[in-house]
Amino acid sequence: MTPTKDKELLDQEKQVAAQAALRWVRDGMLVGLGTGSTAAHFIKLLGQKVQAGELRIQATATSVASENLARQLGIPLVEPHRGLRFDLTVDGADELDPQLNLIKGGGGALLREKVLATASAYMLVIADSSKAVAQLGQFPLPLEVVSFALPWVMDAVAATGGNPVVRMDKNDPNKYAYSDQGNLLIDCHYGHLLNPSELAKQLKTIPGLVEHGLFLGLARAALVVREGQAQVLRAGAAPQPATDFAELP
Numbered sequence: 001m002t003p004t005k006d007k008e009l010l011d012q013e014k015q016v017a018a019q020a021a022l023r024w025v026r027d028g029m030l031v032g033l034g035t036g037s038t039a040a041h042f043i044k045l046l047g048q049k050v051q052a053g054e055l056r057i058q059a060t061a062t063s064v065a066s067e068n069l070a071r072q073l074g075i076p077l078v079e080p081h082r083g084l085r086f087d088l089t090v091d092g093a094d095e096l097d098p099q100l101n102l103i104k105g106g107g108g109a110l111l112r113e114k115v116l117a118t119a120s121a122y123m124l125v126i127a128d129s130s131k132a133v134a135q136l137g138q139f140p141l142p143l144e145v146v147s148f149a150l151p152w153v154m155d156a157v158a159a160t161g162g163n164p165v166v167r168m169d170k171n172d173p174n175k176y177a178y179s180d181q182g183n184l185l186i187d188c189h190y191g192h193l194l195n196p197s198e199l200a201k202q203l204k205t206i207p208g209l210v211e212h213g214l215f216l217g218l219a220r221a222a223l224v225v226r227e228g229q230a231q232v233l234r235a236g237a238a239p240q241p242a243t244d245f246a247e248l249p
């Protein structure tokens with residue numbers, strides 16, 4: 001299979017997962033909108049339902065890109081405010097393990113993604129088949145870091161075995177990449193993560209490290225596409241066909 005074909009197939013899988021996720025959305029819900037190519041498919045499909053008058057929902061987005069897309073599609077947006085809680089957040093992932101622990105932040109939106117996932121009654125992950133792994137860590141773990149603190153955060157992360165690399169701008173390899181919050185992004189190459197929760201605790205003690213991309217115990221379910229079919233994964237349970245899945249938030 002050529003890399004282009006591979007990418008096309010994975011993109012089809014992302015669309016299938018996004019389509020299946022619409023079954024989780026109910027009239028009147030407050031929905032958190034994720035970031036990345038899979039989340040963008042979901043936002044477009046949701047926008048079609050809203051435009052057709054088939055769904056009345058309100059949403060908040062995890063990035064400027066997703067917010068702009070939602071606005072273009074006429075999805076009513078809610079600004080962050082005290083007491084705001086989401087019925088459902090639908091987001092992609094860079095890796096997910098059988099316990100539904102995640103690595104996120106490949107698109108640089110990990111901070112807002114974690115804020116919304118934590119403020120949600122139900123986080124649903126949507127992913128192509130390449131994202132499901134037996135153990136997290138092949139995908140470099142993203143961190144969001146305050147610019148001033150960068151050298152010390154690099155030292156501290158290196159001491160945890162993370163082999164940190166500062167992320168560069170996709171369009172200009174001589175410039176750093178910045179998050180929507182104006183922070184820097186670091187990608188850490190740990191290899192397989194034997195103890196993600198211990199690592200998460202260590203990372204949280206580093207001053208200037210705003211957030212890490214380990215999402216542990218946040219996802220309630222994941223829709224992962226295998227052989228063209230969306231399957232529902234729940235922590236430690238056997239996969240179910242998405243069409244048979246009855247539990248909704």
Ligand SMILES: O=C(CO)[C@H](O)[C@H](O)COP(=O)(O)O
Pocket residue numbers: 034035036037038039091092093094103104105106107108109110113
């Ligand atoms: O965490 C993310 C962005 O910060 C994305 O959810 C993750 O990178 C997956 O992206 P894609 O759906 O394009 O594969």
